[in-house]
Amino acid sequence: MARFPHFGAPDRARRIAEAGSVAVIGLGRFGRxxxxxxxxxxTEVLGIDRDEDLVQxxxxxxxxxxxxxxxxxxxxxxxxxxxxxxxxxxxGDDISASILTCSVLLSMGIPALWAKAVDDxxxxxxxxxxxxxxxxxxxDMGRRVAHLVRGAALDFIEIAPGYAMVxxxxxxxxxxxALGETGLRRAHGVTVAAFQHGENAWDNADxxxxxxxxxxxxxxxxTRDAEAFAQLL
Ligand code: ATP
Numbered sequence: 076m077a078r079f080p081h082f083g084a085p086d087r088a089r090r091i092a093e094a095g096s097v098a099v100i101g102l103g104r105f106g107r108x109x110x111x112x113x114x115x116x117x118t119e120v121l122g123i124d125r126d127e128d129l130v131q132x133x134x135x136x137x138x139x140x141x142x143x144x145x146x147x148x149x150x151x152x153x154x155x156x157x158x159x160x161x162x163x164x165x166x167g168d169d170i171s172a173s174i175l176t177c178s179v180l181l182s183m184g185i186p187a188l189w190a191k192a193v194d195d196x197x198x199x200x201x202x203x204x205x206x207x208x209x210x211x212x213x214x215d216m217g218r219r220v221a222h223l224v225r226g227a228a229l230d231f232i233e234i235a236p237g238y239a240m241v242x243x244x245x246x247x248x249x250x251x252x253a254l255g256e257t258g259l260r261r262a263h264g265v266t267v268a269a270f271q272h273g274e275n276a277w278d279n280a281d282x283x284x285x286x287x288x289x290x291x292x293x294x295x296x297x298t299r300d301a302e303a304f305a306q307l308l
Contacts, residue, residue: 091138092158094119099163100145100176102129105191105212106165110137146175157183164190170197181205228305239298245290246307255282265296265304
């Protein structure tokens with residue numbers, strides 16, 4: 076398949092597109108990780124990269140992986156990329172290739188086009204072009220690690236500006252009584268969404284949940300409240 080990039084590729088890609096899958100263009104570290112995670116979650120993936128070695132290395136790992144130059148409209152049409160509902164452009168360093176690829180895909184009318192930006196300028200151009208969702212992996216990960224490195228949180232994700240979900244050990248002040256009796260929301264402005272007893276599976280938390288020492292919780296709230304709560308012992 077990778078050695079004969081276009082042999083049988085359009086029909087196969089068309090079939091994959093019908094399955095509600097995702098086309099990932101650019102299979103560097105980011106695109107590769109994304110494509111493999113989609114596959115692991117049961118989503119079919121058409122992977123495209125201009126680098127033959129990369130394509131070969133992913134042969135058999137994705138539903139289909141093809142070598143092609145994504146800045147060429149004919150190449151994308153031949154691969155039936157225009158029939159995909161969701162396409163992610165994971166080209167970073169070669170900004171002109173990223174922009175050209177996105178502009179071709181937008182002119183094809185892809186309903187959900189996501190693209191990775193390496194910096195704010197790149198992101199601004201992609202947004203102005205009309206890319207539906209621009210992602211900043213390095214910037215977002217840097218911000219995320221900053222929140223983790225300065226506190227006790229085990230994981231942190233800012234879901235919307237100023238609003239976060241934090242994974243942290245359950246503080247002693249909310250242990251050994253029902254969550255509904257702790258006055259947690261009033262005192263700290265956060266909600267415990269889920270919890271884990273030791274190594275057990277995660278479960279949804281409600282007002283009757285009783286947390287114990289050693290439990291891990293998932294807290295949602297304004298970023299500063301959720302973070303402050305994660306610092307409590
Ligand atoms: P990462 O950090 O994910 O490795 P990167 O920004 O360092 O990404 P780039 O080289 O910019 O990596 O792009 C990622 C991939 O996109 C590379 O494997 C590259 O071969 C591929 N790529 C770049 N331009 C094109 C193109 N015109 N057509 C197809 N693939 C391309």
